[in-house]
Amino acid sequence: MNESFVLRGGIAFSESEKRITTYYRGYLVCVDGICKGAFTELPEQYRGLQLYDYGERLIIPGMTDLHVHAPQYTFRGIGMDEELLEWLTTYTFPEEAKYSDMEYAKKAYGYFAEDLRRCFTTRAVVFGTMHNEATINLMDQLEDTGVITYVGKVNMDRNGGEGLQEESAEASLQATLDWLQAIEGRYKNTKPILTPRFIPSCSDDLMRGLGKLSAERDLRIQSHLSENQSEVAWVKELVPESTSYANAYELFDTMGSAELPTIMAHCVYSGEEEMSILKKHGAYIAHCADSNMNLTSGIAPIRKFLDAGIKVGLGTDVAAGSSMNMLKTMLITLQASKMYYRLVDTDVKPLSFEEVFYLATAGGGEYFGKVGTFKDGYEFDAVVIDDSKMYSMRDMSIRERIERMCYNDADAIIKDKFVKGKKVYC
Amino acid sequence: MNESFVLRGGIAFSESEKRITTYYRGYLVCVDGICKGAFTELPEQYRGLQLYDYGERLIIPGMTDLHVHAPQYTFRGIGMDEELLEWLTTYTFPEEAKYSDMEYAKKAYGYFAEDLRRCFTTRAVVFGTMHNEATINLMDQLEDTGVITYVGKVNMDRNGGEGLQEESAEASLQATLDWLQAIEGRYKNTKPILTPRFIPSCSDDLMRGLGKLSAERDLRIQSHLSENQSEVAWVKELVPESTSYANAYELFDTMGSAELPTIMAHCVYSGEEEMSILKKHGAYIAHCADSNMNLTSGIAPIRKFLDAGIKVGLGTDVAAGSSMNMLKTMLITLQASKMYYRLVDTDVKPLSFEEVFYLATAGGGEYFGKVGTFKDGYEFDAVVIDDSKMYSMRDMSIRERIERMCYNDADAIIKDKFVKGKKVYC
Numbered sequence: 125m126n127e128s129f130v131l132r133g134g135i136a137f138s139e140s141e142k143r144i145t146t147y148y149r150g151y152l153v154c155v156d157g158i159c160k161g162a163f164t165e166l167p168e169q170y171r172g173l174q175l176y177d178y179g180e181r182l183i184i185p186g187m188t189d190l191h192v193h194a195p196q197y198t199f200r201g202i203g204m205d206e207e208l209l210e211w212l213t214t215y216t217f218p219e220e221a222k223y224s225d226m227e228y229a230k231k232a233y234g235y236f237a238e239d240l241r242r243c244f245t246t247r248a249v250v251f252g253t254m255h256n257e258a259t260i261n262l263m264d265q266l267e268d269t270g271v272i273t274y275v276g277k278v279n280m281d282r283n284g285g286e287g288l289q290e291e292s293a294e295a296s297l298q299a300t301l302d303w304l305q306a307i308e309g310r311y312k313n314t315k316p317i318l319t320p321r322f323i324p325s326c327s328d329d330l331m332r333g334l335g336k337l338s339a340e341r342d343l344r345i346q347s348h349l350s351e352n353q354s355e356v357a358w359v360k361e362l363v364p365e366s367t368s369y370a371n372a373y374e375l376f377d378t379m380g381s382a383e384l385p386t387i388m389a390h391c392v393y394s395g396e397e398e399m400s401i402l403k404k405h406g407a408y409i410a411h412c413a414d415s416n417m418n419l420t421s422g423i424a425p426i427r428k429f430l431d432a433g434i435k436v437g438l439g440t441d442v443a444a445g446s447s448m449n450m451l452k453t454m455l456i457t458l459q460a461s462k463m464y465y466r467l468v469d470t471d472v473k474p475l476s477f478e479e480v481f482y483l484a485t486a487g488g489g490e491y492f493g494k495v496g497t498f499k500d501g502y503e504f505d506a507v508v509i510d511d512s513k514m515y516s517m518r519d520m521s522i523r524e525r526i527e528r529m530c531y532n533d534a535d536a537i538i539k540d541k542f543v544k545g546k547k548v549y550c
Numbered sequence: 551m552n553e554s555f556v557l558r559g560g561i562a563f564s565e566s567e568k569r570i571t572t573y574y575r576g577y578l579v580c581v582d583g584i585c586k587g588a589f590t591e592l593p594e595q596y597r598g599l600q601l602y603d604y605g606e607r608l609i610i611p612g613m614t615d616l617h618v619h620a621p622q623y624t625f626r627g628i629g630m631d632e633e634l635l636e637w638l639t640t641y642t643f644p645e646e647a648k649y650s651d652m653e654y655a656k657k658a659y660g661y662f663a664e665d666l667r668r669c670f671t672t673r674a675v676v677f678g679t680m681h682n683e684a685t686i687n688l689m690d691q692l693e694d695t696g697v698i699t700y701v702g703k704v705n706m707d708r709n710g711g712e713g714l715q716e717e718s719a720e721a722s723l724q725a726t727l728d729w730l731q732a733i734e735g736r737y738k739n740t741k742p743i744l745t746p747r748f749i750p751s752c753s754d755d756l757m758r759g760l761g762k763l764s765a766e767r768d769l770r771i772q773s774h775l776s777e778n779q780s781e782v783a784w785v786k787e788l789v790p791e792s793t794s795y796a797n798a799y800e801l802f803d804t805m806g807s808a809e810l811p812t813i814m815a816h817c818v819y820s821g822e823e824e825m826s827i828l829k830k831h832g833a834y835i836a837h838c839a840d841s842n843m844n845l846t847s848g849i850a851p852i853r854k855f856l857d858a859g860i861k862v863g864l865g866t867d868v869a870a871g872s873s874m875n876m877l878k879t880m881l882i883t884l885q886a887s888k889m890y891y892r893l894v895d896t897d898v899k900p901l902s903f904e905e906v907f908y909l910a911t912a913g914g915g916e917y918f919g920k921v922g923t924f925k926d927g928y929e930f931d932a933v934v935i936d937d938s939k940m941y942s943m944r945d946m947s948i949r950e951r952i953e954r955m956c957y958n959d960a961d962a963i964i965k966d967k968f969v970k971g972k973k974v975y976c
Contacts, residue, residue, distance in 0.1 A: 198941055198942050199942070199943075200940075200958065201940075201953060201954035201955070201956070201958050202946070202950045202953050202954050204884070204953065204957060205900070222943075228943065231943065232943050235941040417885035417888055417889060418884075418885065418888070418957075420888040420889075420892050420900060421892070422889075422892050422893065423893065446881075446954075446957035446958055447957070447958055447960070452960075455872075456885070458630070458844075459843035459844065459882070460889075462843055462844070462846040463846075463848075463886075463889055463893070464893075465846065466846050466847070466848050467848065467849065467889070467893045467894055468893055474631070474846060476631050477630065477631055514626075515624055515661040516624050516625070517625075517648075517654065517657065520628070524628045527627060527628050527630065528626065528627035528628050528872075529627070530627070531626065531627030531630060531844075531872035531873070532872055532873055533960060534873070534875065534960035
């Protein structure tokens with residue numbers, strides 16, 4: 125299969141934030157890795173292309189996971205009765221410390237990369253650990269999957285505990301430069317991203333150094349923001365001159381810009397000031413509802429962020445989120461937004477299924493450019509799904525089937541997956 | 551395999567509400583369908599029994615689904631942006647009306663029965679529709695699964711809309727008597743349960759008649775209670791003399807007794823008065839967190855119910871809950887209780903994993919007698935699970951593995967399932 129072809133099947137994609145367009149037995153055209161649109165009848169000029177007919181199967185855009193921790197994957201789903209700071213010190217940091225051992229890292233990252241290849245995700249923004257060698261191995265393995273990613277060597281020069289703390293701000297910055305040098309020109313699909321873990325893990329000097337590096341090298345930044353109340357209070361102590369957690373990032377020049385957008389995971393406790401900072405800098409919020417429920421963090425008011433024009437995508441946040449399955453993340457995103465409306469503020473209407481489908485595909489996809497829908501000119505990321513295990517007593521619309529599969533992720537079987545027109549899993 | 555044997559594997563079961571006992575490569579003894587306990591070393595007197603060694607697989611008690619609607623199964627996962635009353639009239643009632651057609655009912659209940667046989671559930675309490683013939687077919691098919699159930703022909707003589715309303719209280723009561731007569735002596739594993747849908751669907755005369763019938767025939771009752779705010783307000787209008795929704799059931803003598811316990815699904819809005827009524831009557835609450843989030847109903851304060859000594863089990867509530875997978879129900883139960891704590895009342899601590907495992911097994915199992923754990927004297931309901939698809943980098947404890955599998959239900963593969971010592975699925 126080269127990168128120009130036609131797929132036929134039950135097609136669904138976001139026309140806008142609030143509207144899903146569907147085609148029953150429609151045609152989806154890919155030319156040189158770029159989508160040329162979906163059609164009821166195949167246009168004349170594409171009739172020479174190879175046609176792959178998927179019959180009754182569904183074809184949806186590939187999904188973007190805006191926030192996932194690769195080294196946490198192999199311990200997902202345990203210790204979930206803890207809250208953030210206890211969970212980090214009890215489970216996460218001791219686990220991440222093991223990635224100084226390359227044999228360990230290779231094997232564990234092999235599991236992560238293989239499962240990422242096999243899930244609904246075609247684009248991901250990934251945390252590694254502070255270890256250069258392990259992070260490079262992670263990038264090597266991700267490059268082989270065909271999934272397009274940003275990957276960060278983590279920076280952390282304080283509060284990491286035994287075996288998981290860089291010696292100083294300079295050492296951390298130097299390691300970052302070494303890492304960038306080692307991978308220069310090495311990948312087609314795998315890009316570096318600067319990754320200060322979060323303010324409690326990074327001294328002021330380190331944060332400032334990363335802000336400077338971002339500007340000098342045109343490098344994007346990812347981090348965490350306002351996930352948990354104890355964390356927010358801690359940041360206020362650590363950066364007393366800041367007016368908010370987001371402002372602390374701003375003081376260190378790490379909030380990015382529209383051209384070089386920063387991703388901030390969580391934003392559960394982001395109020396008006398943080399919203400205006402996120403908006404001003406063109407930052408993306410990686411909404412991680414599964415993680416935020418599991419660690420008893422709370423629920424981020426996504427409706428408010430969307431109304432304010434802030435960019436939002438979804439993150440699985442493995443291992444505080446317990447699965448890389450973006451359908452499950454969609455379900456939990458829907459449930460979280462319904463509970464925010466019911467329990468916190470009835471002026472903040474729940475997200476619709478259309479909106480959550482948009483966030484999982486085009487919302488997060490935008491971080492990668494023209495990605496996440498099947499409009500003309502978008503990069504061709506697609507997943508072909510067999511949902512026939514879910515019996516029904518009547519003909520269901522494509523719209524109903526994609527909603528049903530989100531609520532029953534275990535029964536949605538991936539048959540083929542394409543990234544930029546390349547088949548990466550079947 | 552007869553009903554006396556020994557299983558070997560990774561065993562986990564509730565010792566109490568707050569404690570899970572585990573055995574790595576332990577022995578689990580079944581004699582004539584009754585559990586004789588779990589052991590590190592196999593006691594002398596059981597060494598003559600056939601031993602089935604499951605190696606590294608997990609063995610847990612079968613789960614009890616205290617609330618599930620069989621006729622809704624084939625449309626699960628759609629229309630989930632609606633709230634209860636709109637969802638009932640738009641999706642549910644028109645679907646249930648189709649069960650007057652026996653060809654339709656047979657086929658749809660076939661799907662339900664087969665998936666019930668293949669899931670973690672070994673005991674279930676099931677709603678049918680108002681149709682006698684279809685409900686008898688459902689019971690026939692459930693009997694064949696080997697799963698032990700209570701099944702209700704639904705009573706509804708008002709507000710059902712076109713094609714889903716019995717003509718009068720007398721007609722509904724007569725149909726109930728006809729149904730009971732038709733199934734008398736017909737089943738070993740399938741029992742009838744009186745099933746007034748909920749007060750908005752049942753006239754005062756019908757409710758009173760069912761209360762009387764319950765007492766005369768020693769029949770249990772199941773219904774819905776305080777699921778949604780609009781529903782609660784409606785019941786107050788319909789039964790103006792009641793002091794609460796639960797009190798309305800009490801006025802009609804349908805709240806049952808310790809010997810003949812009523813199951814009330816939901817109880818999201820049950821306050822002090824309803825709690826005292828539920829407690830007084832020895833009623834069971836079927837907690838349906840997935841459904842309550844999907845229909846934006848809210849979150850039931852399960853910790854309060856447990857502290858008050860009220861009996862609680864879990865229900866999937868298909869199709870407002872979207873799956874019969876009790877592991878997924880456990881995950882959502884945990885997330886719901888964490889959000890109740892975080893967003894509603896920090897005096898109401900989240901449920902622990904131990905507690906939710908208890909509710910899914912022994913909590914609901916108690917409704918069926920000595921069911922739901924592996925202590926000496928309990929009926930032998932067990933599920934054998936292969937969790938090897940979830941890679942790990944280290945030896946995990948049995949306790950960690952059962953938590954992980956609850957957070958990753960799609961990767962927990964059922965290998966064998968036993969009900970009262972009989973293998974019903976492999």
